[in-house]
Amino acid sequence: MMQEFIRHEYEISAERMGKIGRYYTFLYKNQYYTVIPVHGRTEAEIKELQKMSHYLISKGDVTVASFVPTKSGELVAYNARQPIVMVRTSIPPYARNISIGRELAKFHQRGRTCPISIIHCRRIGQWKEFWGTRLDQMEQFWRRKIEMGITTMFDRLFIESFPYYLGLAENAIQYVADTELDEEPVGIDYATFCHERLPDAKWIEGKEHKLATDWVYDHCARDLAEWVRQIYTKRQNASVERIRQFFRDYEQVTPLSAFAWRLIYARLLFPLHYFECVEGYYISEGEREKQAYEQTLRHIVNHSREHEQFLASFVDIVGLSNRQLHLPKIDWFSHVS
Numbered sequence: 001m002m003q004e005f006i007r008h009e010y011e012i013s014a015e016r017m018g019k020i021g022r023y024y025t026f027l028y029k030n031q032y033y034t035v036i037p038v039h040g041r042t043e044a045e046i047k048e049l050q051k052m053s054h055y056l057i058s059k060g061d062v063t064v065a066s067f068v069p070t071k072s073g074e075l076v077a078y079n080a081r082q083p084i085v086m087v088r089t090s091i092p093p094y095a096r097n098i099s100i101g102r103e104l105a106k107f108h109q110r111g112r113t114c115p116i117s118i119i120h121c122r123r124i125g126q127w128k129e130f131w132g133t134r135l136d137q138m139e140q141f142w143r144r145k146i147e148m149g150i151t152t153m154f155d156r157l158f159i160e161s162f163p164y165y166l167g168l169a170e171n172a173i174q175y176v177a178d179t180e181l182d183e184e185p186v187g188i189d190y191a192t193f194c195h196e197r198l199p200d201a202k203w204i205e206g207k208e209h210k211l212a213t214d215w216v217y218d219h220c221a222r223d224l225a226e227w228v229r230q231i232y233t234k235r236q237n238a239s240v241e242r243i244r245q246f247f248r249d250y251e252q253v254t255p256l257s258a259f260a261w262r263l264i265y266a267r268l269l270f271p272l273h274y275f276e277c278v279e280g281y282y283i284s285e286g287e288r289e290k291q292a293y294e295q296t297l298r299h300i301v302n303h304s305r306e307h308e309q310f311l312a313s314f315v316d317i318v319g320l321s322n323r324q325l326h327l328p329k330i331d332w333f334s335h336v337s
Helices: 002-010 043-058 100-112 127-148 151-184 221-254 258-269 272-283 287-301 304-312
Strands: 018-020 024-030 033-038 064-068 078-080 082-089 192-195 215-216
Touching: 002 078, 024 287, 043 064, 043 100, 043 215, 078 215, 100 192, 100 221, 127 151, 127 258, 127 272, 151 272, 151 287, 221 258, 221 272, 258 304, 272 287, 287 304
Parallel strands: none
Antiparallel strands: 018 024, 024 033, 033 082, 064 082, 078 082, 192 215
């Protein structure tokens, strides 16, 4: 049992455990504890994340949870060979009283001033390489699927749709390369604390604390683009005003540079939602899960034209057409109206 494991490893009595957000939590001596599986994170990354969280706490952010070492002083414990960390804070998960745009800008602002050398969690400047590798792997998989033949409806959807998303991904990679050549980064473009995937972080909904296990060290454009992607994919046409307000709120705290805007657009160009859907389907085992991925892929493919229209009109949506900022257009969007 998890309670027995926690008692043995941490010498803490975890009574009345419950699930809030993604993870199990419990209250002990007026402290809120959260137990987090950390698959895919190295111990070197965890040590850096611990330093990052400590830095934000030292700057007065009481919404950040601190790491709890085991009784032997380790940050990572192993329960049935599964790596976990435990974090705690003295306040319950909170309801935000300021907008997500403003709070995110302040979070990024603090992260930019961090004096710690961060190596293992660093992602800034690596998008082209990460995307290129991911694209190459999926293209090889796609070619194997063609050779093996279609056995499911998902196979057919994937085989027929991949060339389009291959082109979109290649445009995103080239867009980053051109941005790095054309634009000069300024202070706002320094690396900061970001989220691996901001929409997954439940502090936004008041269900969790800010958890360092969600973080990477990257350009703020990562979080901004992923939040916009999530708003658009959920609401599509109803998303325009929310996206505008999000950027207005963010820029009240931190105005964005031309370099940042171009990185945001490059990240939106990369069809991450498509890649995650395809990858998710082929590693899933349950039939219900596979059916859900098939429905998602069908929706993505059926709404590809609307997605193109959104990307083509992004400059107008966020109000850049009224400012002295130029986002190069993608030629093959020119026919979209």
